Amino acid sequence: MQELYRIAAGRAGISMEEMNVRSPVGEKKTQRSLLQRQVRWHCQSLKNLGLLERVEDERGVWQLTEAGKHKLRKxxxxxxxxxxxxxxxxxxxxxxxxxxxxxxxxxxxxxxxxxxxxxxxxxxxxxxxxxxxxxxxxxxxxxxxxxxxxxxxxxxxxxxxxxxxxxxxxxxxxxxxxxxxxxxxxxxxxxxxxxxxxxxxxxxxxxxxxxxxxxxxxxxxxxxxxxxxxxxxxxxxxxPHTEKHKAFMAAGGVRKPRVNSDGAHRQVLGAYSNPTAGRxxxxxxxxxxxxxxxxxxxxxxxxxxxxxxxxxxxxxxxxxxxxxxxxxxxxxxxxxxxxxxxxxxxxxxxxxxxxxxxxxxxxxxxxxxxxxxxxxxxxxxxxx
Ligand SMILES: C[S@@+](CC[C@H](N)C(=O)[O-])C[C@H]1O[C@@H](n2cnc3c(N)ncnc32)[C@H](O)[C@@H]1O
Structure with missing residues (x-):
């Protein structure tokens, strides 16, 4: 926990003296650091949410759970x-x-x-x-x-x-x-x-x-x-044009004029004979x-x-x-x-x-x- 208090103080931009300041708490007026208590509180909430888990065989060391990693990384x-x-x-x-x-x-x-x-x-x-x-x-x-x-x-x-x-x-x-x-x-x-x-x-x-x-x-x-x-x-x-289309253009395009779809499409003699850069x-x-x-x-x-x-x-x-x-x-x-x-x-x-x-x-x-x-x-x- 001491290490965690130190890191939290660093991140919050306050000194360890401020982190350790004690005030009377509860009916018995026990002297406690309110900031340290807040850090412990957050830590406990993260454990309850399943975002922190104990590192096996290491006392007092916690890590992000797999689920926690992804949730917290947004x-x-x-x-x-x-x-x-x-x-x-x-x-x-x-x-x-x-x-x-x-x-x-x-x-x-x-x-x-x-x-x-x-x-x-x-x-x-x-x-x-x-x-x-x-x-x-x-x-x-x-x-x-x-x-x-x-x-x-x-x-x-x-x-x-x-x-x-x-x-x-x-x-x-x-x-x-x-x-x-x-x-x-x-x-x-x-x-x-x-x-x-x-x-x-x-x-x-x-x-x-x-x-x-x-x-x-x-x-x-x-x-x-x-x-x-x-x-x-x-x-x-x-x-790119297909080889077939290239040959069609080179041979002069449409050779038999055609009217398709009741006049909607007309193909005139020589249509598509102009070489184009591509399809x-x-x-x-x-x-x-x-x-x-x-x-x-x-x-x-x-x-x-x-x-x-x-x-x-x-x-x-x-x-x-x-x-x-x-x-x-x-x-x-x-x-x-x-x-x-x-x-x-x-x-x-x-x-x-x-x-x-x-x-x-x-x-x-x-x-x-x-x-x-x-x-x-x-x-x-x-x-x-
Ligand atoms: C369908 S994926 C995009 C895939 C992408 N085209 C590619 O080729 O990898 C949609 C992404 O939008 C991100 N996303 C959702 N809400 C967002 C937000 N408000 N701002 C930025 N990214 C967001 C998601 O995390 C997700 O990775």
Missing amino acids: ARSGVSVLAFDTKLGLAIWGDAHRVFSAWDEPIFLCLTSPPYPLRRHRKYGGPAELDYTDFITKHIEPIVKNLVPGGNVVLSVSPNIFEENSPSRSLYLDRLTIALCDRLGLRLMDKLVWASNQAPGPIQWASKLRMQLNTGYEYLIWFCNEPRRCIADNRRVLE IMRNVIYEANTCASQRAYKKRARELGLEAHGAPMPLSLARKLIRFMTEAEQLVVDPFGGSMTTGLAAEREDRRWVSTELVYDYVRGSAERFMAEDGIDIHLPLAN
Whole structure:
């Protein structure tokens, strides 16, 4: 306890004399240090909450429990810490709303995967489904305020939320989409489909009761504040033409004029014969669910004794979207940073970036992904 009193005094910026000052306590007026009593009291509360446990075979030595580590590692409300920075970006351990409410630099793109809605509220979990729209709107609003005209917001979200005990899907994304347009003045550009090899599910409704199909996609809901000035440019993400298409262009394109769909589509002689730089990307994007960058991150996080983020976005998907929606050096933000995939993608694409994340393990583990980047400087120590 003496060691603990000394540390508590140091942290509180008071001397040991002040810590030891005694005053009369209780009916018997026994002389006791009230500050020491407070320290013991907090210590006892942490034990009762299951956050501290006795170290085996060591008398009077206590440590954080596994549960305690994770619970206590969320950034305290009101506190934001610069976790690490690179030549192009900043990763902040702290609450997105707080950080971006104080932001006043033009933002070109917000690319983020918000936490999934939970059916019921949990103290340390994400937002409950009922509060979801308000939660996301609150966090996106300060970003939208700083969005340049024609700037974009992309939310990577799951359609796999079902109504209670039912194979029917929740309308939470529809509600959210409408709220972001109505409340924040955003316009819906598209619901891009990210198709992937995700694990089979919903198990209950597809594998067991066979009423549903296995889901193979997620949405990237894309909004713009001024659509006619939208800064996205598909020429930055052209795909290579197939050999077949190259041969078709070289042979003079369409050779038999055609009218399809009752006149809706007309193909004139020679159409598609002008060589173009590449194929325009479709709004259905295939990207495998896991990637080498994620696997390396998870392995490294575990080596450091940190919890690895369970749902990182594939790096190549984030890079593609950032290239499509911004130019070099423009600022990209991610309020729900997780393992900082958006930040890393922006860094690799030469864009500036700012990401926030509440959980210490995720933000500290993600720093390891930036070790080879220019100017990396880590400010968050490895806590144990
Ligand atoms: C779905 S994950 C993001 C995954 C990320 N795209 C990646 O590739 O790793 C959502 C993250 O938002 C974080 N989060 C939730 N509320 C937050 C808040 N108010 N401020 C900052 N981060 C928050 C969660 O801790 C979680 O790591």
